[in-house]
Structure formats: structure tokens, C-alpha cells
Amino acid sequence: xxxxxxxxxxxxxxxPLQKVYVSGDNSHLKIIAIGAIxxxxxxxxxxxxxxxxxxxxxxxxxxxxxxxxxxxxEEWDRDSQLNGHSIII
Numbered sequence: 536x537x538x539x540x541x542x543x544x545x546x547x548x549x550x551p552l553q554k555v556y557v558s559g560d561n562s563h564l565k566i567i568a569i570g571a572i573x574x575x576x577x578x579x580x581x582x583x584x585x586x587x588x589x590x591x592x593x594x595x596x597x598x599x600x601x602x603x604x605x606x607x608x609e610e611w612d613r614d615s616q617l618n619g620h621s622i623i624i
Contacts, residue, residue, distance in 0.1 A: 537597040539564070542589065549588040553608055562599040569611045581605040 539557040542564060546555045552570035559565045566585060573581045582603045592598045606614060 537592055542566070542592070542598075545588050545592075546585065550584065554611070559602075562597075563602075564598055564600070565602045565604075567604045567606070569606045569608060571608060573605050573607050573610075578605075 539559065543555050543557045546552060546557075546566070546568065550568070550570065551572050552568050554567075554569040556567040557564060568581075568585050572584065576584075582605065585603045585605060586601065589598065589601065593601070
């Protein structure tokens with residue numbers, strides 16, 4: 536099993552993200568990634584960007600399933616205002 540903080544560190548180290556939230560029981564992860572890197576990309580493209588650094592954890596069976604939500608900083612600010620700044624994964 537891999538700790539959620541390791542997944543968060545990997546994503547922040549490899550991708551130019553402003554924020555990353557990781558929750559779950561290590562084998563079934565829920566990830567929220569926020570960064571300007573997502574501007575103008577399709578949902579599939581955004582998920583591929585987040586998924587790519589985690590492939591080795593998946594192929595080594597450290598992670599079984601991943602749910603990914605991505606936001607640009609503007610989308611995150613707008614969503615946070617609508618939801619009262621709560622993080623719902």
C-alpha cells in the first residue's frame with residue numbers, strides 16, 4: 536500500500552499544480568487536482584495528465600482505482616464559492 540501523502544507529493548513534484556487533495560483508502564484513491572495546466576483541455580486530456588505519473592503505482596498493484604477531478608484555478612475558485620469553500624471528493 537502507498538500512503539496518500541506520497542501520491543500527493545508525486546503529483547506536485549511532476550506536475551505544475553497549485554493544489555492537490557488526495558483521499559481514500561490507498562487502493563481506491565480520490566484526487567482533486569487544481570492547476571493552470573488544465574486550461575483549454577478536454578476532461579479526458581486532464582485526467583490523462585494526472586493519471587500518467589501514477590501508472591507505476593497502478594501496475595505494481597499499490598493503487599486499484601482512481602477517481603480524478605480537475606479544475607483550473609478559476610474553476611476551483613468559482614466552485615469553492617458556490618460550495619462554501621468545502622472540499623467534497
